Amino acid sequence: MTGVGEVAAFWILATITVGSAVVVALVRDLVRAVVALVGSFLGVAGLFILLSAEFLAVVQVLIYAGAISILMVFAIALTPRSARDNAETAMRWLALALALAMVGLLIAVATVTEWGPQAKEGFQETASAIGEALLNRYVLPFEVASVLLLAAMLGAVVMVRED
Amino acid sequence: MTLLDSWWDLRDLGHAVAAFLEWLGDRGVPSWLPYLVSTLVGLMALLLWALLSQLFFIWAERRLLARIQVRLGPNRAGPFGLLQPVADALKVLSKEMITPRGADKVLFWLAPIGVVVPAIVALGVIPFGQRMVLADLNVGLLFIVAVSSTATLFVFLAGWGSANKYSLLGAMRSVAMLISYEVVQVLALLAVAVFVGSIRLGDIVSWQGRYNTWLIFLQPLGLLGFLIASSVEVNRTPSDIAEAESEIVAGYHTEYGGIRWGMFQMAEYIAGFVVAATVAVLWLGGWTLWGLEEWVPGWLIFLIKLYGVFFLFIWLRGTLPRLRIDQLMGFAWKFLLPLMLLNVLLAGLEMVVWKETEAPAEVVLPIWAVGNIAIGVGLVVGWALLMGHLRPRNRPARSLLVREVGQIYYRPLEEV
């Protein structure tokens, strides 16, 4: 993280991610909130690239910006009663308290861990490293996760069938 | 790599840019400047190429469709109607950009941008030549699919933002369709990655160059699945459900006028180029032509293949009727997905066998090619017969010819 380019890129991406996250919380219209959410997803993807984890960045774009945002939008469109806007709810204060607690936790973790130089040598291939790790050391969780996902999909199909 | 590697060697325009950057570097400019300049040059070249070929293809499509439909096509503006696309562009630019009253201003304005940007960004990864690629990421293939999947959300926003019943219907339909065909698309690309062993587009092209084979022979099923899935992603017949004129007027971009509508059209064409380029790189050997690329410029071969695939889309558009949305979805989940999974399994098996036996490529690849093509044809024809003709309900029929009046021949359709 030495060159001036990386530092500038980092700050830009950081502001994008946090900024759109704040927008998601504050904006009235839910669909606009989803658009801001996509903005923060892309910001996170940018941060991944900065950490030279390009495979994760591309998967982040594909999964989050591509599919999860659609999921959110469909959820909004198909819930009949949702008033389509971020109306004030009674849970406001509880949410604020929870948020503050979360911020406190993050700051604590950030200060405790020592951040030493990570990226010693330059840009090296991480996609194949992830692939090998998934299929060698972590093959069991990989298989269990896929079975879980399959079960979830079948469950969804069964739930929606009319007859 | 070749005898003539200096800048005037037109076989790969990348040499010229590299020579210019070296010259720039010696001038003692700050270290990041050449990097910035090469990006700008690459971007300009890509955009110029995309827009020019889009204009060309607007003309080519209208003329080709006309030839298919036994008519002439535009021939008034300029010789052979060549200025017609310019006229269209001027018309689109000069038309007023109306925003419907009930529309959600921000989303309505954002949607066309959100649809065009992914299509252009995906162009950056495509290798036109050995050194003619803007950014040869080692996740190139996945990058194309990921970026073009973000456009789906903005298509929905277009429908949702323009506060019009027809656009809403069109938006819901197109999103459901795009999602289900993305799965098929990724699986089709996966099979290619299994064969080549890497998803860097440069590696894929050099792999095909090294073994002097085209993956179309090794992966026919993958190509079939990818072509069908991408014709849905790009909203071209036989699946232009989103803007099915005969049903819901113009789908999600009904309310758009002027350059905003023009952007949707540009996005459709450039996404079409991206898909055609992917097919050209993955299945047709990119800029290699079994050694011919030593003499003929690599990027020329690549463009010929790209335009050939795009011509296939135009041909599809001119001839096939449109499937209903639920049939299209059924086709994706029940027919294409199992086929693609089988294809990935097949590719995996073949790679394992090849690695175990360490047999030389010249022996193994032809066997795989013949085997894959046979299995592919057998599967498609067998499945089509099973789903189609064997079921009496779907068999094309003829009407009875009767001589006398008064008889009733009605029989209710037996439910299958």
Add this chain to the structure above:
Amino acid sequence: MGTRLLSGLELAHRLERVMPGVVVEAVPEWVEVSPQAVVDVGRFLRDDPELEMNFLSCLTAVDLLDHFEVVYHLQSLRHNHLMVLKAKLWERESPELPSVASVWPGAHLQEREAYDLMGIRFRGHPDLRRLFLWEGFPGHPLRKDWLGMPGQRMPGLETFPGEPEWRGEGRG
């Protein structure tokens, strides 16, 4: 061997036997029944095995200046014969008769058209609204006394252009 036109007299005898007093007048070309019995006559004509008039070919309303006339052309697809059934309505202000839409659903739109253009109400019609003109349209255009035309002239030419007592303004 074309479609045989059933004679009105024979039909009148057949109707008299089944429903006495329903036939008002019988002429070789058509048979006329009392308007209020149109539905029963229709059901009989459709269900009777020899006649089996299952196809209502055409339903027309005619304004004969002193009374309205609803003409039904009925066709049997199996026996290939055609008959003409008429019903006369004498009151001019609000002519009314029961709708045959229950016997032949094909009359649905034709009755709506007769109501819209001629002003004949069909009792029991599932959805009697104007078919072509908009709801607030004044009057029913096909009536002879609807003089919406310029010069308030009676429809129909009395004489030909070029004939001696032609009094048109040189038209034709």
Add this chain to the structure above:
Amino acid sequence: MVGEPLVINVGPQHPSTHGVFRLKLTLDGERILDCEMVMGYLHRSMEKLAEERTWTQNIPFTDRTDYLSAMTGNLAYCLAVEKLAGIPVPPRAHWIRTIMAELQRFASHCMAIGTFVNDCGAWHTPLLYMMREREKVLDLFELACGARLTTNYMRIGGVARDLPPEFLPRLRELVKELPQRIAEYEELLVENEIIVARARGIGVLSAEQAIAYSVSGPMLRGSGVAWDLRKANPYAAYEQVEFDIPVGVHGDCYDRFLVRLAEMRQSVRILEQALDMIPSGPVQTPVPLALRPPPGEAYGRIESPRGELGFYVVSDGGPSPFRFHIRSPSLINLTPLPEMVRGLTVPDAIITLGSIDIVVGEVDR
């Protein structure tokens, strides 16, 4: 999971309602709950205008109701008036009328099938192939009577003018060429899996329903009822020609499409026989321009490409008809549409409307 119903207008201004005709669809998601037809946008009240003109001056009206088959419109009106006034028609005129009616049927079915397949999504290609054939037929009409669309060719008592000498040779060439063209359509369209998948089992109308709703023409035959006025009540020269009536079996959009395609073949067969059997001689019995038929009424009807086209004319002895009613097949064929469309999706409703093949000029009159 029933959301709130969405009412959309497949409005008067819509690419595939074949003219100014509106369908108000109440939708639950994609399924149609109810469909209401709103018409009258093209109502010119032909029946009122006809009472103002003489019997011969009314002939041009009959072109403009069903503007896709003007010849059959003329023929039906002239038959009705000839029956009313008892005017004989010379044999050559009978044959010319048969030739013209069958040519018009071929051209009209070209449009019907072309637009139906166009609604299925085949991007105008089949429509323009069939337009090529239709142009040849319209050229023949122009040769015979000077007009392509509103022909105004038939007169009471026969036909306006005799056929020009080069008409029959050109018709013979056309009749030789048409069978392969129809074979080409069958190969292009009937074998097409997507059209079978889109149209089979959609917009079903059973035989009983068809008869009850007094539907006629290809729609009635598509539902399996063998009924064709050219056979049941032969007029013009249909008695001396041999032809079959195509009949569907399942009464859905696909069968109606097949029936129309087969009818095109039968029309060509009739034309071949007519070419050999047409006699020479006068083409019109002289009828005074100031025709005053005896008081009375007549109901003349023929098999137009859309169904049973009838003219109920009442005469009070005056120079102009007392009552001039058009039995329009398109309007009556529309009656079962709400029934057929309930429960389908929007694209299916559009195809069902396309398969009924209405001409709004004839619906609204």
